[in-house]
Amino acid sequence: MNPMNWSVLSPEILLLAMTCLIALADLFVSSPRRGLTHGLSMIALAAVAALHLLGFQEGQTQYAFGNMVVSDPMGHLLAFFAVVATAVTLIYARPYAASREMLKGELHTLSLFALLGILVMISANHFLVIYLGLELMSLSLYALVALRRDHAPATEAAMKYFVLGALASGFLLYGLSMLYGATGALELGKVFEAIGSGQINAQVLVFGVVFIVAGLAFKLGVVPFHMWVPDVYQGAPTAVTLMIAAAPKLAAFAITIRLLVEGMIGLGKDWQQMLMVLSVCSLVLGNLAAIAQDNLKRLLAYSTISQLGFMLLGLTPTLIAGNTLSAANGYSSAMFYLVAYVLTTLAGFGVLLALTQRGFESEQVSDLAGLNRRSPLMAGIMALVMFSLAGIPPTVGFYAKLAVLQSLVSTNVPLYIGLAIVAVLLSLIGAYYYLRIVKVMYFDAPADSGPAAGELQLLPTEVRVVLGLNALLVLGFGLLPGGLMAWCADAIRMALAT
Known part of the structure; x- marks a missing residue:
């Protein structure tokens, strides 16, 4: 058996090679539209997505590089959605970037390097590999x-x-x-065994877990480590805001599962209490702060905080009376919720990017006034996005919230049932600011600023097609969620089995 097993990392190796090729090819591109760079990027992303989808369908778990890297169905599925999210983001971003002199090779190469960091994080089975992927992603996003x-x-x-x-x-x-000092191991499997032995100072372990959860909470953007989210969402170019809002959340979820579940499930009673506090605080602050926002990007930033707080609720059930079924149910529900959130966020920012034509920034809630009269299609997609984020049927957001709540209630533990009730009440508060946007689009007088209906029709065909498919997925997975939910459940089950 080859201990290196390079084939396990074939998608990442392909992405790295293509990113270097694209960076070199862009030096010889003179067209301001960057057609060659964009085309090569789409080909690379399509190939990487196909490799991960094939890997998921094979359903095998393989280790490589001395168990530093793992290839399993959960990683393949998360990586597939991360690649798709990056491709959709680049398609939506192209007209926006062209009108602001941002359509350069760096936009594509930095996005691909950020994606490479995401894929490394998702496939990591070692502390150093996790940190390597994290820094590659973060530096590219900065x-x-x-x-x-x-x-x-x-x-x-x-x-x-x-x-x-x-x-x-x-x-x-x-x-x-701290965890390495306590266990003497960097590989997640050995850390799991060391913690399970019960021969390690528990205080040192808990001290390390506190700092690890704090770092993960920052990458997810949940309270009280949320302070960067509203400012970065508002200040960054809208196309880059979408890059931060979608694919990196999948990587943060992956390393949360790798570290807390696969490596430190023996400390579950400690970190699940931390996640409960983080989730409830995020739901409270995110929903209440969003009500006061007039800037759309800040509103969506606080919405993201509350959405990820809701997702964290699915990670709180661990072992109930020695039974792992509640944990698997919760983790798969959280994974489904995150995928639903990414799909919905892509569609929402896709509409915002479509409205930012000819130098106009569609960043205020008032900029959407009367959108239904200017473009019924854009208003319909945005309304669908708001309904999904609010958890209103028949959108995918409704089933995602229902799945997380069901995973809490099915434990039959009063604490988790109480958390479910709190989440429902806070989601009702959150529905206000989502429905407010729908009201502005359909019932307020049209704004004088903003693109006219004719300008919206000038969007590139690829943008209109992808945006339409994106909206259909938000609705389709709400009407027929079984397939995606089964994928998430199988991926989590096989990850826990190893």
Whole structure:
């Protein structure tokens, strides 16, 4: 048996090779539309997505590089959706970037390098590999936020993101070092065995877990480590905001499962209590703060905080009376919820990017006034997005919330049932600001600013097609959620089995 097993990392190797090729090819591209660069990027992403989908269908778990890397169905499924999210983001971003002199090779290459970091994080089975992927993703995103160099808010957002991101990385690295010092292992499987032996100082372990959870909470953007989310969402170019809002959340979920579940399930009673506090605080602050927002990107930032707080609820059930079924049910529900959130976020920001034509930034809630009269299609897609985020049937957001609540209630533990009730009540509060946007689009007088209906029809065909498919998926997975839910359940079950 080959201990290196390079084939396990074939999608990542292909992505790295294609990213280097695209960076070199872009040097010879003179067209401001960057057709060759964009085309090569789409081909690379399509090939990587196909490899991960094939890997998921094979359903095998393989280790490589001395067990530093793992290839399993959960990783393949999360990686597939991360690649698709990146491809959709680049398609939506192209007209926006072209009108703001951002359509350069760096936009594509930095996005692909960020995706490479995401894929490394998803496939990591070792502390050092996790940190390597995290830094590759983070450094690429910092540069993307500052890509529009003549835009002061973007530069300010990049500085805030960089400083706070470095602080969070320090938290995570310090927690990992504490865990290494206690267990003497860097590989997740050996850490699991060391914790299970019961021969390690529990205080040192819990101290390390606190810092690890803090670092993970920052990457997810949940309270009280949320301070960067509204400022970065608002200050970054809208296309880059979408890059931060979608695919990286899948990577953060993956390392949360790898570290907390696969490596430290023996400390579940400690970290699940931390996640409960993080989730409830995120639901409270996210929903209440979003009500006061007039800036759309800040509103969606606080919405993201509340949405990820809801997702964390699915990670709180661990072992109930020695039974792992509640844990698997909760983890698969959380994974489904996150995929649903990413699909919905892509569609929402897709509409915002479509409305930012000819230098106009559609960033205020009032900019959507009367959108139904200017473009019924865009208003319909945005309304579908708002209904999904609010958890209104028949959208995918409704079933995602229902799945998480069911995973809590099915434990028959009063604490989890209480958490479900709190989540429902806070979601009702959150429905206000989502329905407010629908009201503005359909019942307020049209705004004088913003693109006219004719300009919206000038969107590139690929943008209109992808946006339409995106909206159909938000509705389709709500009407027929069984297939995607089964994928998530199988992926989690096989991950826990190894």
